Amino acid sequence: MMKIEISKKQKNKKTKSSTITAKKVSESELRQDIVTGDWVVIATGRAKRPEDFANVEYSTHNLETSTDNCLFCDPEKSGQEKDVLIYRKEDGDWTLRVFPNKYPAFSRGRVPRSLEEGPYFAMTGTGYHELIVTRDHFNHLPDLEIVEVAEVFDALQDRYLDLMKKKSVNFITIFHNYGKEAGASISHPHSQLIAIPVISPYIRQELAGAKLYHKSNKKCVYCTMAKYESDHKKRIVFENDSFIAFCPFSSRSAFEIWVMPKKHSPYFERITNDDKIKLAEVFKNALTAIKKTIDNPPYNFYIHTSPCDGKDYPHYHWHIEILPHTSTWAGFELETGIEISMIRPEVAAKALRQSLDLENLK
C-alpha cells in the first residue's frame, strides 16, 4: 500500500474550544442510577413541553438528501458554532471541520457541581459535544478516499488530545450515525465527539472484563481475539498488517464488524499517522462491505477507547464497533441486553468479504 502522509500544514485551528463563549448553555444534569451506578443525562436545555412528545414522527428509510437547506454544507451561513478545527486544501477550500454542536446535551467548560436529593445523586451536565463534518454532502465514509478517511481519524485524535486535558473531562466517546434509523437527524456526513465527566457503563464493563481476562490468562482478551480471527479466517472481513476487521464471535447485530489494531494498544489517541492510513484502509473496506452486502443500511459506529481520567488502563485495547441496523430492536433485546441475531457471524463475514471481491479473502 502506498504511504500517504496527512499534511500537517493543511491544518488550521481557527479557534480554541476553550475560548468559545457558550451562546446556548444547556442546563443539563447527569443523574446517577442508585442501583447500578450508571448515569443518565437530563438535557433540559433541549427541553420540550410534555405535549411536544405527542405525535413523534417516525422516520422512513432515507433521510432527505438535498443540499439546499443543508446545515453542514455551509456551516457559517447556517449559523453553526465557530470551528474549533478546520482542514483546508491548497486552494483554501475546506475539506473537514469541527465545531461544537449548536444544541449540546452538555454545558461547556464548567466544573461539575454536585446535586443531591434524598437518596439520589446528580451533577451538572458539564461536557463538550462536537461535530466532525466532511466536505461533501453525498459522499459518506465508505465513498471517500483512504486519505480522506484517515483525515477524519486525524481530526478525531486532534480533538481528543485537546479535550482530554480539560479538568471536567474523564471520558470521551466518538460515534457516527448513518441513516435516520441509526439516529442521524442531518444527512450530511458527520461524526460526533462527546467529552464528559463520567465513564460509560459499556466501557466500564469492557475495562473490568479485560482486566479480569488478563488476570486469569496473562494476556489481552482483544489481542487473543485479533490473533485467533486472523489465524482462522472464519469471521474475517478485511485485514492489513496493522488492523483487522472481523465479525465478532458473539455479534450483537447481524453483520456487526469490529475493527481493531493488531498490536496491543489501550489508547486510540496515541495512533500514529502511518496507522491512521492503515486503519482508514481497513475501516473503509469494512463499511464498503456492509454497504454492498446489505444494500446501504443505516449503521452506527463507535470508537471504544480507555477513559482519560488520569488512570492507566494497560489491559484495555481500543477498537471500533460498527453496528448495522437490519431490524427494529424489540422488547427482548431492549430488556435483557441479549440480542437475537438471525445470521451466524461466520455466514455474515463470508458474504461481507466476498462483496469486496478480493481474491485472497474468498
Place this chain on the structure above:
Amino acid sequence: MMKIEISKKQKNKKTKSSTITAKKVSESELRQDIVTGDWVVIATGRAKRPEDFANVEYSTHNLETSTDNCLFCDPEKSGQEKDVLIYRKEDGDWTLRVFPNKYPAFSRGRVPRSLEEGPYFAMTGTGYHELIVTRDHFNHLPDLEIVEVAEVFDALQDRYLDLMKKKSVNFITIFHNYGKEAGASISHPHSQLIAIPVISPYIRQELAGAKLYHKSNKKCVYCTMAKYESDHKKRIVFENDSFIAFCPFSSRSAFEIWVMPKKHSPYFERITNDDKIKLAEVFKNALTAIKKTIDNPPYNFYIHTSPCDGKDYPHYHWHIEILPHTSTWAGFELETGIEISMIRPEVAAKALRQSLDLENLK
C-alpha cells in the same frame, strides 16, 4: 377499592408445555462475549440469507389494525402452537390464552450443550418462548378492566411457576411490545415470556447493585426509592396501599414509569391474588397516563424479577419498568448506555398524574 377475585375455576390448562412436540426446532446458540461475560443469541432457526437483510422495511407509526388476517384473534385457525394455558368465561369463550411462539429464538426442552471454539464459549440455545394473548384485538392493556389486567398477571405467574421448574431454566424475562417502533410485529395485544439458562446482563447489574446498596446502607435500595417517592410526591404518577408508580429520578427515557410493590419482595411469582388486583389498578393507571399524556406512543414494559436459578436474592425487589418511545435512539445512547432524556422526570410525572384527573394527585 372493591376486591375482585380471579376465579380459579375458569382456568383450564389444555396442554402441559412439557408435552408439546416442538414442530419447528430453532437451531439457536447462546454465545458468550468473552470480554463482558454477556450473552447473545444466534437464532439460525429463523435464519435468513445475507441478501434478505437488504431493503429492510422500516415501520411507520401505526401497525395495521384489521382483524381480518390477525394471527391471534383465532390462534387455532391461524395455525399457532397449542395452548399451554387458556382462561375462559362462563359461556366457554376464551379471554386469555398462552401458547408457544411459532418462531421461537430458542429450542424447547433440551438440556443445553456446550460449544467451544478457540478462546470462545457458547451453548445451544435452549429455552421457552411463549405468547400471552388477550381476547380483544383492539383493547390494549390500558383499555382493559382492572380484573382483566389482573388476569394477565395471573397467567404470567402461572406460566412462570411452571417454567421455573424446568432444568434448563435459570432466568425468565417477561415483556410486552406495543407499537411497531417498540418491536411489535403483530398488533393484537400480547405479552411475551422467555425462559432461558442465562441471566440477563441488566438483571445481573441490578442484583449486584441492590446487594451492594444493602451492604452499605442496611436497607433495600428499591424500598428506599418507593418510600422516598411516596413521601415526597414529586415524581409520583399513581399509588394505592400496595403499589406505587413513579418516574424514576434517573429516568432513561422521557415519561419512563416504574411500578413497584411497596412491601419488599424479591420474587414476582409469589404475588398474591389480592396484590394482582392492586398491581393491575396501578399498572393500568400508569399506562393510561402515558397514553393520554403523549398521544398513544409505542412502549415496552418489562417485569424485572429475581432469577430462578435456585439461589436466593433477598436484597432484590421486583418491579415493572415501562419505557415509552418518544424518540429514535441515537449513537450516543446506543454507544454509551447513557440516555439523553429531554424532560425532567418531575415535569413528566406532573403531566402524567394530571392526565389521570385525580384530585388527590394534582
